[in-house]
Amino acid sequence: MKTLFNNYVNTFSGLSKEVWWLALITLINRAGTMVIPFLSLYLTKSLHFTLSDVGWIMSAFGVGSVIGSWLGGRLTDKIGYYKVMVFSLVTTGLLFIGLQFLTTFASFCLGIFLVMLVADMFRPAMFVALSAYSKPENKTRSVTLIRLAINLGFSAGPAIGGIIITTLSYGGLFWVDGITCILATLVLINVLNPKKTKTLDEVINKNPKSAYHDKAFIIFLFAMMLFGVVFLQYFSTMPLYYKDVHHLSELDIGILLGMNGFIIFVLEMPLIKWLENTTFTKSGLMLFGAILTGLSFIILNLTNWVGVLIIGMLLMTFGEMIAFPFSNAFAMDRAKKGNQGEYMALYSIAFSVAHIFGHNAGMQMTDKFGFDSTWYIITLLAALCVFLLFILKLYLNSKKKKKQIDGEKEILWI
Known part of the structure; x- marks a missing residue:
């Protein structure tokens, strides 16, 4: 049993500490997005939107995600992954907190579009950072570690979200979502500042x-x-x-x-x-x-x-x-x-x-x-x-x- 456990632990060896920090930031961020699983319930039960309205809001959600991913990639190439990640996390936190104050159909469509546009700017920037902080032979396992963090975050998020709704209200979800994004930003600033970290696979392509x-x-x-x-x-x-x-x-x-x-x-x-x-x-x-x-x-x-x-x-x-x-x-x-x-x-x-x-x-x-x-x-x-x-x-x-x-x-x- 001990040998089996040691072999399991060894599969995580060789990954840089920066990759581990990225995984932690992703875990905090994904556990924090607990509004998402309860969004349809919130829209129908609290705001009394119709299912058709919810469908359009989810479309705005998806379009924001597409544009945000594209914009995040463009900005990453222009100003670097670190600045994009910091901006995305802190702004997403503030937008999540503000989302609870939008109560009309049109305003919520615009609000969720902006939230996802800014939130998904993080993804391409994070992937580029992950590539920079991983040795070539460790890239697939580095990705796997991030996936584990995402899965843990998505598993913990709904459970925590259910407790918050029961004890506080749906409004509490938006506050906790926003605060966790800001906390993830503080971790990022402290541990992944380019002045303090060393890249392991820096790609310089002149053409x-x-x-x-x-x-x-x-x-x-x-x-x-x-x-x-x-x-x-x-x-x-x-x-x-x-x-x-x-x-x-x-x-x-x-x-x-x-x-x-x-x-x-x-x-x-x-x-x-x-x-x-x-x-x-x-x-x-x-x-x-x-x-x-x-x-x-x-x-x-x-x-x-x-x-x-x-x-x-x-x-x-x-x-x-x-x-x-x-x-x-x-x-x-x-x-x-x-x-x-x-x-x-x-x-x-x-x-x-x-x-x-x-x-x-x-x-x-x-x-x-x-x-x-x-x-x-x-x-x-x-x-x-x-x-x-x-x-x-x-x-x-x-x-x-x-x-x-x-x-x-x-x-x-x-």
Whole structure:
């Protein structure tokens, strides 16, 4: 048991202290965004908005996220990741506190748009910082540590949020959200000031390549958008499927979804550490992760046995654990070819776009066609994602072979 524990701890070794601080800041920030899970309840119960109103507000939420990610990437390339992160965190804190005072539909749409615009400026800047503070061989595990922090934050946030609503009110959520963002800013200023820290992988590119002209990266982005749409069904339409078709209670649904976070927390880092030491490429691993995620939907239509829900959750969880860290590491590797902020912004935008369309599309399909047909359509989207990742793998292999041939010709010429 002791050996097993030591082996688990060793999977975290070699990461810089700055990466650990980034993980802590992310944990504080994500645990603080406890307004988000309760937003629809707050809008309908406290502000008495209609479901149609809530739908438009969530669209404003998504559009703000897309523009914020793009703007964050642009500013990161212009003024650096540190200034963008500080501005994003402290301003988001103030905006969250102010959001509770907006009570009309139009004002709340504008307010949530601004909150998400400023909040998601943080993401591309954080990814560039993560790349700078990670040795090349540790980038995938560094990403995995940040994912663990995000998962812990999202797990703790709703629980803390429920307590705050019960003891204080919905207004208390906005105050706590705002204060935690400001606290994260203070931690960031004290531990990640560029004057006090040392980068481990500084990229200086005098002739940066535009991400928009990087064919491999564009194929990758479309694949990730599709993967995002597929993956997000587990957090929107799938809980409805559990309840309406298999008649699970809220407690059962919570345990099933909680299993996802627990497995990620326990197994993701050792799994990534092991996969890094194999001969598999990042593109190949992303493809395998997408296959597992797609399978998690199609098997639901094969049997009415309730145990298939656990199998589906396990397939999705392992697919997620493989696809996300290696896709993030792939994006950071490609970003070295050009403007890092631009690359990481587009990577963030791919998932923001998935958020805009994924939840709504799943709901509309289940309403019109039913769950079985919806799972077939989602599986087809997963298959298209796999196809694009296969094309990406072939494209990268052809470029690699061409480079080797050109190198051999140059040696012969010399």
